[in-house]
Amino acid sequence: MTDEQELELNEQLASRQPLLEQHDASTKKKTKPWYRRRLVIISGALLVLLGFSYTLISSQISRIASQAIKDTVMHVKKMDLSHPESQSVTLNLSLSLEMMSPFPATVDATTFVITYQNVIVGSFQAPAMHMSHGINDQIFPDSTLKIQDKKAWNHFAGDMMKLSQIQYQISSSLIIHVRLLGGLVTFRALDIPLHKIMTFKGMDGLQDMQIAQVKMDNSTQKEVLATIKTCIRNPSITTIRPVGALCLNAHYPRLGEGTLVARLRTSADTALSIADGEPSHPFCASLQETTDMSKGYNLLELQGQMLGVNSEAINGLITKYLSNVSAALTVVMCESRASSVDLYNQAMKNLTIKSLLPPQKDPLVGNMFLHGISLYPPAEGKENDTVRLDTAVLVEATSPLGPSSVLTVTDVYMNVSLTGAGVALGTLSTVSVDIIDGKLVGRSNISVDCLTKLDFAEGGKAFGRFIRASVVKEKVLLTLAGSMDVVCQGALGNLKLFGLPLRATAFLSGMNNFKNVTVESFSLPGSGSTTEHEEPIQTQIEIRNPSVFTVSIGTFWMDLSLNASREKFGELHGTMHLAPGRNRLEMNGHLKPTKDAAGQVSDAVADFFF
Known part of the structure; x- marks a missing residue:
C-alpha cells in the first residue's frame, strides 16, 4: 500500500467516529503507560535503597554498638x-x-x-x-x-x-x-x-577516727569497763551494712609488745552506712569542735575492758588521761577474728587505726580546802631559806575509773610553786603525807595531812609579806601550780602516776588584824620601890584567831598606847603561839609613861588611870 492509499484509509475511519471520542482515546493511549512506568521505577528504587541501607546498617550495627x-x-x-x-x-x-x-x-x-x-x-x-x-x-x-x-x-x-x-x-x-x-x-x-x-575511692584504712566520749560507768571493783563513742569517717563511696561485731585491741603509746591497754568490741549490727559527702550521724555532726564532722562520719560504739597487765603502758595512758593532754592510741582489728561476718573477717584483720584519746574533763584534783596550816620556826641558820608547813587539806578529786570502781590513793608527792596574796612565795614540796581517807569513787573528797617544806623566794621577804597580809586581811588567796606524783590501787592494779598537773586555788580566812582581843585580867603588883620610874604589869588576854593558821611566833613585844593620842605609856612581852580559835596569852611588862620636865604624865594618861 502506498502512502497516499494509507492516508485515504485513515481519513475514512476518522470520519466515521465523533471528534471528542477520537481525542480521549488518543489521550488515554498516550498518558497511561507514562505514569505507571515512573511509579514502578520510583517504588522499586526506594525499595532497593531501603533494602540496601538496612542491609548495610545491619552489617555495621555490631561495630557501631561496640564503638559506642x-x-x-x-x-x-x-x-x-x-x-x-x-x-x-x-x-x-x-x-x-x-x-x-x-x-x-x-x-x-x-x-x-x-x-x-x-x-x-x-x-x-x-x-x-x-x-x-x-x-x-x-x-x-x-x-x-x-x-x-x-x-x-x-x-x-x-x-x-x-x-x-x-x-x-x-x-x-x-x-x-x-x-x-x-x-x-x-x-x-x-x-x-x-x-x-x-x-573509685577506697576507705583508706578508716584512718580518721575521732574518740568523742569515754565512760566507765559499768566498771566494778574487779574490772574497769569502758564504753567509748567514736566517730569514724568513711572517705569512700562504698557502704557496708552490717560490717559485723568487730574485735579491736587498743595499744599505748604505740603498737608493739607490752603496750596492750584494752580489748574492745562492737555490736553485731555495727555498720558503715554513711559514705563520703553524705550527712554524718547526728551525734558526730554535733561535735563541731576542732574538726568539721558534718559529712561522712559514722558512729561506732566500742565496749570492752581496760587492762592493767602492762603496767608501764597503763600508767602512761592514765597519766595522760588525767593531765588534760590527748593520748596517742593505736587501735588494731584482732588477728584471730576481726569481724563476726565471715565475708569481711579476712579483709579487716590487722586493720590499724591511729587515734587520740581525749583527756578526762575533770582533773584528778579539783578544789582544795585548807582546814589548817601550821608554821614552825625555821631551823637555826635557815631563817631566810626554808620553813616547815604542816597542812590539813580536804581535796576534791575525780577518779578516772568511774563512779562504781574504788580507787584508793596511798601516796602523794607534789612539787609546786606557791603564790599567796599575789606574791610568789617559793617552791613547796612534800616531805611526808598521811592520807586519812584515800578512797575515790567517782567524784569524792579525801582528807590529807601533809608535812611540806617551803623554799623561800626573795630570801623569805615575799613570805614575810604574805604573813603580814594574812595577819591584817580578812581573806587571802593561796595558789598552787606545779605537778604531783600519785600512787593508787584499784581494779587496774597498782598505778603510779607521775607528773600529773596540779593547779588549785584556795581562799583562806586571814587573822583580820586581831580585832577580837579581850583583856581578861590586868594587874599592877607594884615594885615596892620608891626610886623606880616604872611599874610592873601582869595581864592575861584572849585573842580570837579566825584564820586557819597556827603560828609559833615566839617571844614578842607590844607597845601600850592610848587609842586617841597614840601616846605610848608602857610595853608588854610574852611568848605567843596562835592556833585557830580562841587563844589565851599571859604577858608581862612595865608602865613607863612619858613625863614632862616637872615629872608629870600627860592628862590623857592620867585620865586613863583615874
Missing part, C-alpha cells in the same frame, strides 16, 4: 553492700554513664563480672538499661553479688578497706537495641563486649 560502648564513660557513684552471706552479698549500685553516641539504645538485662588484679571475684545480674546521648544515671537495686573466688574477694575487699583508691574491671557481653527514626526502626546487636576499668 567503648566510648561510653562509666562511673560508680555509690556502692552499698548489705545482707552478707557466706558466698554472696546484696549489691545496690548507682552508676553514671556518659554516652557519646547520638542514637538512643536499650541494653537487655545481663550479667556483669568483676575482676580484680586479673582474677575473677564474682558476678551480679544487672537489669535492662535505657540510654541516650549525654549523662545517664542507672541504679541496680538489690542485685546479688555471687562470690566466685573467696581468696580474690578477700583481696578485693581488703584493699577496698585499706587503700585510698582502688581499680577493678567490670565486663559483660551485651545485647543492645539501637533505635532510629524516633524508634520506627530498631536494630539489634548481639554479643557486644564490655570491658571497663573502674576507679
